[in-house]
Amino acid sequence: MSLLKVTEVTKAYCAYSSEWLRVLRWFGIPTRPKEEHCVLNGISFEIKPGEAVGLVGQNGAGKSTLLKIITGTLQPSSGSVHVDGRVAAILELGMGFNAELTGRENVLHAAGLMGFSKEQIKAEMAKIEAFAEIGDYFDEPVRTYSSGMQMRVAFSVATAFRPDVLIIDEALSVGDSYFQHKSFARIKEFQEQGTTLLLVSHDRASIQALCSRAILLEKGTVLKDGLPEEVMDFYSALVAEKESSTIRTTPLKDGKVQTISGTGEATIDNVVILNSKGQIAEFIEVGERMSLVVQVTVNTSIESLVLGYGIRDRLGQTIFGTNTWHTKQVIEKPIAGSRYEFRANFDAILGIGSYSVQLALVDKETHYTANYEWRDLALVFNVINSTKSLFIGCTWIDTSIEVDKI
């Protein structure tokens, strides 16, 4: 018995040469769209009660469109979505909130929009107020709220009634970390009571923590459907492949611009991160043995070749850096056309977060005498923690704590 059944869902956006042709079609006059832009192409899957499914995919893969169709705000062009029970979607928190009204009035309004009667809402009001934990502000106009307080109220009302299917679109980072944990716990609780979760996130950690299954969408089709880890690995490879093929010419997706400079006597062909299994990876576990592999081609015969690399955190601070001059591995007199592969193996004793790799091909210990190629943001990787106990900070210090009663 499936709770949510998506059958051959296709969504095409039609463009007409004149919008009046669209109007004529409502009246049963067959007119042909000028072009159809297919966003979803024959999506099918079933979700059982209590299952938690992560939906992943690159931007433009069709995740949001699919969620809207399941929510019911968007109609599929063909195919059907069958849901047994009530769907609640947290696509955007605080929808329809009115700044002049109090938190309480907005709760009434928002829950009314979800289709609940006044009596039902009034019965739950005390619980909603208690969950939001914003004190007397609950009866103040929302315009006096901080954005975090507004999110708290919005999340409380959105999850006040346990739905049969809960759709969450990257809304898990609600408010401060205290409230994040609280909302996370509530979602877990729903799940235990049989609510099916459908979660869209780019955050591997939350997908792996919450979901028992993941679906990878690519260009409007289901590319992979299986265990979260397997699907996420596949997804990472997909992303990595894309990055390496476009990295030379385009600004990076996080808005930063990669700069490549240098005289070109030697050039970097390929940079990858390998995980402990020797696979190309974007995500590395805390403490995992990892390798930075750099392939270099020498274009012109030069005196000496040194590779330098640095690992930088998301703010651009170098966490660690060294080069083959310091490690006494200088390549003397490489000839034109020769190729080299450098492998830097190290343990990722890093705090969780996003890191970038900076590379330099030089002749000596610094790039002041010769700079063959200098590459910032050559690669981005993420350190995640699902094997170690929770810790904070920028580095993982392997610790054992001894507790004795004295």
Next chain:
Amino acid sequence: MFGMLRSLWHYRGFIASSVRNEFITKFARSRLGGLWMIIHPLVQVAIYTLILSNVLAAKLPGIENRYAYAIYLIAGTIAWSLFSEIISRCLNLFIEHGNLMKKMRFPRIALPAIVVGSSLMNYLVLLLAACIVFMILQHDITAQSIWLIPLTIIVLMLALGIGLLLGVLNIFIRDIGQVTPILLQLTYWFTPIVYPQNIIPNWAKQALCFNPLYPIIEGYHEVIAYGRPPNITQLTYIFLFSLVLLLLGLFVFRRASAEMVDAL
């Protein structure tokens, strides 16, 4: 169609609270609050009266009161304000609530229902204000006022029919949003609201037959200003016309609702 009515009934509480919220937010933090609702139309009437009553006073036979023109003007303005408010709000209704329609699942017919509700509230307040003004001007309100109920229903149906049609079309063809205020202005001046119909030259009277608002406004004049029953035959025609338009509006709304979110 029945599905629409059922979901409207299910969402009645929401619609009612939305109408209430609109009032609260409109006058939140203003000293005079709801009084502004009356002040705006009354000032408009006062301006027209001051400027035009001297010119037109002699040409309003049938009303004894020396404020005849003001009374005539108020009668027409009440009807016009309901009509134009519903149309101009429906026009951008779906575009304004585009994000909501994309992200939340709720019966979309609730949106025009809220517009009708709050416009009707404004209308009732205005009607109440008019009664007060009439008392001050010592103009009698007769039993014929009962005709205001069918008249109001006709205005609602006509305005909602037009509003739905234009509102839906405006999602896809945004020029509608630009051209409609102009057309509303034209309609205002092509309907005897600020001027009595007897100053209209004969050639123009022909054209007035095509103005669906004309018999309605005339009805308001008859009932409020002259204390006479309106022209029933004419009103029946216009009622049927409004009904057809409303059904057409609802039909288009239903057919378009699958594609609305695509275009928003």
